[in-house]
Amino acid sequence: MKVFDKYILKSFLEPFLATFFVVLFVLVMQSLWLAFDEIAGKGIDIFFILKFLVYLALMLTPTALPIGILLSSIMALGNLSENYEMAAIKSAGISLKRVIRPLIFLILFISALNFVFLNNIYPWATLKQKNLYLNMKKKKPALALVPGAFNTDIPGYSIKFEEKYGEEDNLLKNVQIADLSQSKGKIKVITAQKGIISTEEGSKYMTLTLENGNYYEEHINKSMQPKDRAKMPASKATFKTYTINIDISSFNDDDKLDDEKIKEHHGMLSIVQLDSISKVNKIKYDEYTKNQADYFFNILEAKKLYKYPDSLIDTKLDSVILNNFTTYNKSIVLNESIQLLKRTIDHNKNQKISFKDKRKLLNLYDHEIYYRISFSLACLVLFFIGAPLGSIIRKGGFGLPMIMAIIIFVIYFFISKLGGNLSEESAISALFGSWLSTLILLPFGILLTRRATQGMGIFNIDSVLDNIQKLFNKTGNKTTNL
Known part of the structure; x- marks a missing residue:
């Protein structure tokens, strides 16, 4: 490899690695922020949070690659032009095509790598991330007993107390517990002056020891009427010490977070x-x-339709024939016809939703196949937009290149989503919808490359002004002749 090619590759790879990891970090943090409300406050171990972030990073890597290539190509060529290195290269007789030739081979390699990533690592990461996220959402919130309120997080119990104190914050004052485990309502109530919470490490039970309290329970059946409840006996007792073992295994089900449903x-x-x-x-x-x-x-009995000619077109309906039917019989025929038509219309409406869902699912799988191929080549398409654009604007750094890269990728992403939605609704084919963004942006890449190769700007303002001047001159001459 020539020294020149190594220098060009180095000029591109340095900003590429920096921009890629910055973009990936931003995308991961954005996704984590959107999911934060669903998983916060549930006592999830930091190990699973880190796994969730790793899966997110692997899922978003194929998206970060095209953005990184677009931004770094603008920055690399912009830096060369801004520092007059591009002018020196051109004065040496080296064209822009020769400058970007090693970069083209590098982008082709990254595109192939992106395709392999999309086809192998991305599906695995999506499987793990979506199932882990679903299990996190279903996980019950972390057990946190709040003083002065009824705590109903524990299944089958409602616990209220005035104050929590002690070195380990496990002592409760003026405790009131309603046992709702039998699904008969608030028929068992326990009150105590003091409560002590103790839980052994790894145990699925929380032991609540109550001191100096009262116990009350109504003996009723679930099927009893409210008026019969008052006639049933009840138990009442006082105690010095009363122990309750509460199952809290549902709050420590981290082993279920890896389930793949x-x-x-x-x-x-x-x-x-x-x-x-x-x-x-x-x-x-x-x-x-x-x-x-x-x-x-x-x-619709379509087999019989051809046997009966349309009497309203070929012949006139004889009124004598209608006179053979009574009004009641005529109404029966009309009502049956109307009911048959309504049943057909209702069946049509019900099946329309099912038909549409099946077609959408079919289009979704077809679009996903073609989209992974087209999105892999997005790296190459965006490079042919970014590289000549950087050469034309002659501006490096993170300022203007970052703004232009964001605008271009938003346009690409919007067109991709539009093509996906249209293909999903069968407005266009899945193949065309997946390649829509590439087909629209590729001509712009070719145009920018040609203008950058010829040393022209994005827009030739002088040419536009000359054409406007010529138009005004022609209009003035015609007015003078009149």
């Missing part, structure tokens, strides 16, 4: 798996549409 989400599958499931879904979809067509064919 969702496995067929389109983001969790490789291209081969997506294609296999898509083929199966297409067979089911064809069978479904055929069954619906047969249903309408049979309910």
Whole structure:
């Protein structure tokens, strides 16, 4: 490799590594912030939080790569132009195409690497992250007894106390406990002057020892009427010490956070798996549409339609024939026809939703297959926009290049989502929807590359002003001739 190529690669890789990790960090923090409300306050171990962040980083790496390439290409070529290195390179007879040639091979390698990542690591990370996030959301909040309020987090119990004190904050003052475990209402109430909480490490039970209190319980059946409850006996007693063992295993179910219940989400599958499931879904979809067509064919008795000519078109309906039917019989025929039509319309409405959902699912899998290929090549497309753009604007650093990179990628991302939504609704094909953003931005990349190669700006202001001047001159000459 020539020294020149090494220098160009170094000029690109230094800002690329910096921008890639910065963008990845921002994307991970944004996703974590959105999920924070769902997982905060549940006593989740830091180990699972770190696993969640690692899975998020692996999922967002394919998105951070194109942004990093776009931003670093603008910065690298902008720095070369700003420091007059590009002018020196051109004066030596080296064209822009020769300058970016080693970078093109590097971007092709990164695009291939991004495709391998999307097809192998991304599905695995999505499987782990989505299941872990779902299990975190379902996990019960961490047990935290608050003084002065009824604590109902523990299943089957309602606990209230005035004050929590002691070195370990495990002593309670003026405790009131309602045992609701039998689902019969508040029929067992325990009060005590003092309570002591003790839990052994690793135990699934919390021991609550009450001192100097009263015990009250009503002996009723669940099926009793409210008026019969007053006639039933009740138990009442006082105690010096009373112990309650409360099951708190549901608050320490970290072993269930790794459960994998969702496995067929389109983001969790490789291209081969997506294609296999898509083929199966297409067979089911064809069978479904055929069954619906047969249903309408049979309910409308289409076999008999050809036997009866349309009397309203070929011949006039003879009023004498209608006179043979009574008004009651005519109303029966009309009502049955109306009811048949209503049933068909209602069936149509109900099946329309099912038909649309099946078609959407089919389009979703097809779009995901093509999108992973097109998104891998997004690195190359965005490079051919960023590199000539940096050469033209002649500005390095994080200022203007960052703004332009964000604007360009937002446009690319918006068009990608638009293509995905349109293909999902069957407005366009899945293939066209997945390549829509690439097809729209690729001509701009070619145009910018040509203008940068020819040493031209993005817009030739002088040419535009000359054309406007010529237009005014022609208009003035025509007015003079008149």
